[in-house]
Amino acid sequence: MLNHPTPDLLARFAALVGPGGALTDPEATHPYRMEWRDKYLGETPLVLRPQTVGQVSAILALANETRTAIVPQSGNTGLVGGQVPDSSGTEIVLSLDRMTRIRAVDAEGYSLTAEAGAILADVQSAAEAAGRLFPLSLGSEGSCRIGGNISTNAGGTAVLAYGNMRDLVLGLEVVLADGRIWEGLGALRKDNTGYDLKQLFIGGEGTLGIVTAAVLKLYPRPKGQAVAFAALSDPAAALALFNLARDRAGHDLTGFELMPRIGVDFVLRHIPGSRDPVGTVAPWYALLEISSGHSDEAARGAIEDILGTAFEQGVVADAAIAQSLADRGMFWRMRHGMSEAQKPEGGSIKHDVSVPVASVPAFLSEAIAAIEAFIPGCRPVPFGHLGDGNIHFNISQPVGADKRAFLDRWDEVNTLIHGIVARYHGSISAEHGIGRLKRDLLPAAKGPVAMAMMHSIKQALDPNGILNPGKMLRS
Numbered sequence: 197m198l199n200h201p202t203p204d205l206l207a208r209f210a211a212l213v214g215p216g217g218a219l220t221d222p223e224a225t226h227p228y229r230m231e232w233r234d235k236y237l238g239e240t241p242l243v244l245r246p247q248t249v250g251q252v253s254a255i256l257a258l259a260n261e262t263r264t265a266i267v268p269q270s271g272n273t274g275l276v277g278g279q280v281p282d283s284s285g286t287e288i289v290l291s292l293d294r295m296t297r298i299r300a301v302d303a304e305g306y307s308l309t310a311e312a313g314a315i316l317a318d319v320q321s322a323a324e325a326a327g328r329l330f331p332l333s334l335g336s337e338g339s340c341r342i343g344g345n346i347s348t349n350a351g352g353t354a355v356l357a358y359g360n361m362r363d364l365v366l367g368l369e370v371v372l373a374d375g376r377i378w379e380g381l382g383a384l385r386k387d388n389t390g391y392d393l394k395q396l397f398i399g400g401e402g403t404l405g406i407v408t409a410a411v412l413k414l415y416p417r418p419k420g421q422a423v424a425f426a427a428l429s430d431p432a433a434a435l436a437l438f439n440l441a442r443d444r445a446g447h448d449l450t451g452f453e454l455m456p457r458i459g460v461d462f463v464l465r466h467i468p469g470s471r472d473p474v475g476t477v478a479p480w481y482a483l484l485e486i487s488s489g490h491s492d493e494a495a496r497g498a499i500e501d502i503l504g505t506a507f508e509q510g511v512v513a514d515a516a517i518a519q520s521l522a523d524r525g526m527f528w529r530m531r532h533g534m535s536e537a538q539k540p541e542g543g544s545i546k547h548d549v550s551v552p553v554a555s556v557p558a559f560l561s562e563a564i565a566a567i568e569a570f571i572p573g574c575r576p577v578p579f580g581h582l583g584d585g586n587i588h589f590n591i592s593q594p595v596g597a598d599k600r601a602f603l604d605r606w607d608e609v610n611t612l613i614h615g616i617v618a619r620y621h622g623s624i625s626a627e628h629g630i631g632r633l634k635r636d637l638l639p640a641a642k643g644p645v646a647m648a649m650m651h652s653i654k655q656a657l658d659p660n661g662i663l664n665p666g667k668m669l670r671s
């Protein structure tokens with residue numbers, strides 16, 4: 197049973213972080229209680245912003261002793277409501293946003309050690325300054341933080357070539373529920389000494405411990421890149437282009453994203469500075485990125501070769517290759533603007549699903565037909581990481597419809613789409629996690645044996661249930 201913290205107890209917590217580290221005023225705590233999409237607004241009596249692992253440890257020791265609920269938060273860009281407190285007003289938010297140090301960059305060892313509150317874009321820049329690449333890349337990279345990226349096992353646009361966050365972490369420093377610090381900041385590439393404990397916290401969504409720092413893998417920086425935007429008749433053509441590009445470029449294919457015309461239209465309408473890359477109006481588009489260990493010219497040659505063959509085979513209707521760095525940035529902005537551009541179009545019901553890559557075209561045609569029959573006039577905007585089989589199957593409300601009434605259908609629409617996903621042996625959460633949004637969908641997706649194992653792990657690491665209660669698993 198969790199505790200309702202008294203003013204005395206709150207003062208004891210606040211004393212652990214010193215001046216400026218504790219917020220209580222509702223206006224000051226608002227940014228920590230409100231989720232990016234305005235979907236969840238919670239209540240909290242206290243936001244704690246520690247600056248050291250020692251302070252995090254002291255907070256958890258006190259929380260465990262007093263059975264006080266703690267909600268970890270890094271950049272507050274999560275899309276499943278895991279990082280915001282509930283409405284009870286009893287949960288304390290523990291923000292890592294003052295632990296932002298990059299502790300070390302080891303260019304020769306291809307690794308970087310960052311604190312959990314380091315912003316992803318700053319980690320990318322620190323790697324770049326050392327002549328290396330940290331490949332994780334998300335639309336939210338200017339705001340999300342490494343602790344959140346680890347705790348959600350973030351994906352993004354570079355998974356195709358470099359894997360998701362799980363593949364990019366060498367070691368972790370974690371504070372356990374009882375305040376003990378696990379010093380797991382190793383940088384070894386090979387280590388088979390028993391269970392790989394860090395993997396429990398990667399994707400753990402703050403339910404098993406607080407990540408305070410991580411050793412991350414770096415890669416050589418590509419010497420050249422080329423980006424193209426291809427107009428396509430349907431997702432089957434996109435899959436054919438993907439397979440051709442993969443076959444020709446192998447690991448040099450570092451991005452392959454699918455977008456529907458309506459998504460491109462939304463970006464052109466709502467994102468300033470956007471421009472139609474191809475000019476040809478087609479039902480679908482793919483963005484391809486080729487990286488080269490040699491030069492831009494080599495990357496461009498590879499992309500021309502792929503597109504040339506695709507034209508001959510009738511796979512591609514039209515295509516444009518970025519002519520400059522600015523062009524490349526603009527092509528990528530078309531893709532990264534997809535979520536943002538849906539906001540001004542009214543309510544959007546979202547899914548973050550994956551199916552086997554070869555099943556993407558069949559899944560899309562079935563799911564689009566089903567939702568259009570279910571809500572006449574709705575506007576499906578499915579886009580995403582085709583190379584990973586990960587589609588953000590978003591649906592914008594019919595033009596002129598009532599936003600609230602449309603969003604009230606979120607659960608029944610989820611049931612419809614997730615039912616189709618299940619038939620393709622897919623996942624209901626490809627990269628955003630479970631949080632509170634999908635918690636009650638998890639048992640059906642995982643099955644009883646997996647759920648029992650998850651509850652056992654939670655019980656072993658957080659027996660009092662103080663860490664992010666009610667997220668991912670029912671308390």
Ligand code: FAD
Pocket residue numbers: 232267268269270271272273274275277278279292312333334335336339340341342343344345346347348349350351352353401402403405406407408535536627628631664667
């Ligand atoms: P938060 O939102 O603060 O937290 C996320 C979860 O992790 C919560 O459950 C929280 O309790 C827990 N947590 C946070 N910090 C810690 C910690 N230090 N220790 C333990 N638990 C912790 N995601 C993708 O995977 N791919 C994308 O392409 C992508 N694109 C996005 C685009 C936009 C515009 C936006 C707004 C979001 C996008 N996301 C994407 C979702 C989001 O950015 C990621 O999930 C990101 O990894 C969350 O990081 P954060 O620092 O904001 O974490």
